[in-house]
Amino acid sequence: MPFDISMHIAGLNLRNPTMLAAGILGMTGLSLRKVWNAGAGAVVTKSISFQPRLGYKNPTIVDVGYGFLNAMGIPNPGVYEYVEEAKIAISEGELVIIVSLYGNTPLEFAKMARIVETAGVNAVELNLSCPHVKLGGMEIGTNPTIIDKIVKTVKKHINIPVFTKLTPNISDIKTIARAAEDAGSDGIVAINTVKAMAIDVESGRPLLANKYGGLSGPAIKPIALRCVYEIAQSVNIPVIGCGGITDWKDAIEFFLAGASAIQIGTAIAYKDVNIFGEIIKGIKCYLKRKGYNNIKEIVGLSHT
Amino acid sequence: MSQKFKNIRRRNVHIEDIIEETLNVKTILFRDKFCQLAKPGQYVMIWIPGIDEIPMSISVRNRLSLSGVTVEQVGEATEELFKKTLGDIIGIRGPFGNWFQPNTGNVALVSGGTGIASLFPLIETLIKTSAKIVAVLGFKSLKEIIFLNRIRKLLSDKRYHRIIVTTEDGSYGQKGLATDVVSSLLKKETFKMIYTCGPELMMRRVFDLAEESRTHIQVCLERIIRCSVGLCGSCFIGEYRVCKEGLVLSSEQLRQVKDEFGTFKRDFNGVKMHFKTTH
Structure with a gap:
């Protein structure tokens, strides 16, 4: 019998606990299908805003050796155009799609959530944590009162699960995680990128066109792991771990820290979409070798 | 890593x-x-x-x-x-990105405008694999011609190689489009491979001609590229990331994306931009 690593999270049945992280690929329906076909248990779209956004000028991404620094500026065609892409992704059936939303007001978040719910997506992820946009993003994601308003408003308008993605750029991530839980969030995604920058010594200029960006990749894994560990201790809703996961060992670490699922992004630059298959295989081998029957048995095990 | x-x-x-x-x-x-x-x-x-x-x-x-x-x-x-x-x-x-796969035997190169710049390193490689090369170089007019002298030097052996230059206004070489030359070439001879780089509508026409004559083709595409490492998804055509799985796509791959190739590409915000037919 094949080893079963399916997961049940906040009403979603995942064939395995790996997800494509927001912002990676995901601009088109076919790109989401490509990642699904590579084995991901769910795919999260690029963050979608109400109006189309061109994003920032290049350079939008810088390889800093231990990860990537990016400031894309949330380029997307706007929610109405994007639902057509989401429908293309969904048309194949099985696919589990979570739409990442980026709004300026609670009502704007809710309006977008309704539109994508009607289109038939499985869940939404609220991007309350983008470190490189001027309005919204991280600024709203560090304020528990605003988080409360946004999550409550979205929950009032839709029936599909709502995940809240948090920023690590805050002194106490537990507070905002609790605020999201209290407001009715069905799960926490942690973490978004870490606000950072890089400067070119020859020209003396910041490398990113936007000057600041978000750091992702292996460099932030220990930060992400610490955040997941802390959040898992303070909330009862599922936590989805995200940040620098590059191999199955990283994934297992996140489960042990308390994550019920994991998201993969930057590592696709190193190992391409095959990374999903590789990590799934590694998770299965680990569970088998350690004598566990499923992932649930190891979620949060490092806390005991 | x-x-x-x-x-x-x-x-x-x-x-x-x-x-x-x-x-x-x-x-x-x-x-x-x-x-x-x-x-x-x-x-x-x-x-x-x-x-x-x-x-x-x-x-x-x-x-x-x-x-x-x-x-x-x-x-x-x-x-x-x-x-x-x-x-x-x-x-x-x-x-x-990936690269052109060199071929032996009779091959054709088709360029439009500055597209020849991307094909030039390929010519250097092809002459080493003893290919017989027909280079069809299309330009708008005489004053836009580039790389011709360098290519003449590389393809100087007339027993094997041919160079055909077209200009739209007839100010140099044959008057007309590179695709007209390709069309008549394909009626007379067979090629092991066609390589093309230029405006997308031109390349689409060359692809269609190649398909009609069952000739393999490699096309060098252009899309919006941001990260260039296959992460950001700005450059998709069908399921292919042009930044990583391209720029060069093969006949098999182009058939998968034939509804997009030569029809639209995506703007910085992912919105479809349709190619305008000028001819």
Whole structure:
């Protein structure tokens, strides 16, 4: 019998606990299908805003050796155009799609959530944590009162699960995680990128066109792991771990820290979409070798 | 990890030479060990500090140990690049992307405008594999012709190679389009492979002609490229990331994306932009 690593999270049945992280690929329906076909248990779209956004000028991404620094500026065609892409992704059936939303007001978040719910997506992820946009993003994601308003408003308008993605750029991530839980969030995604920058010594200029960006990749894994560990201790809703996961060992670490699922992004630059298959295989081998029957048995095990 | 991916790190290079190809096309040369080893069809990301970062095909490898890109003045970034002079610094990362697969026997190269710059390294490779080459170079007019002398030098052996130049206004070579020449060539002879680079509508026409005559083709595509490492998803055509699985797509791949190829590409915000038919 094949080893079963399916997961049940906040009403979603995942064939395995790996997800494509927001912002990676995901601009088109076919790109989401490509990642699904590579084995991901769910795919999260690029963050979608109400109006189309061109994003920032290049350079939008810088390889800093231990990860990537990016400031894309949330380029997307706007929610109405994007639902057509989401429908293309969904048309194949099985696919589990979570739409990442980026709004300026609670009502704007809710309006977008309704539109994508009607289109038939499985869940939404609220991007309350983008470190490189001027309005919204991280600024709203560090304020528990605003988080409360946004999550409550979205929950009032839709029936599909709502995940809240948090920023690590805050002194106490537990507070905002609790605020999201209290407001009715069905799960926490942690973490978004870490606000950072890089400067070119020859020209003396910041490398990113936007000057600041978000750091992702292996460099932030220990930060992400610490955040997941802390959040898992303070909330009862599922936590989805995200940040620098590059191999199955990283994934297992996140489960042990308390994550019920994991998201993969930057590592696709190193190992391409095959990374999903590789990590799934590694998770299965680990569970088998350690004598566990499923992932649930190891979620949060490092806390005991 | 860092060793293997060193070429994707940005580094600064000095402009060591500039070739003025035409009034608004220049080839900018610099010294870089990764670019020197680039395969035909690969590209680099060129950073103009404070302005933009743009993808450019490598058009020169190992010319007195310099590599280079050929720039046409078309927008803000290329205009700024045009202002750069000898000794100025630009940032580069790459080479990125896949490359043209060389073939033996009878092959055809079809270019439109500055597309020939991307095909030039391929010609250097092909003459080593003893291919018989027909180069069909299309330009708008005489004053836009580039790379012709260099290609003549490479394909000087007339027993094997042919060069056909077309201009739309008839100011040089045959009057008309490169695709007209391809159409008549394919009626008379067979090719093991067609390589093409130029405006997408031209390449789509060449692809259709190749399909009709059951000829294999490799096409060098252009899309919006941001990350260049297959992460951001700005450059998708069908299920292919042009930045990583391209720029060169094969007949099999093009058949998968034939509803998009030559029909639309995506803008910076992912919105579809349809190609305008001018002919």
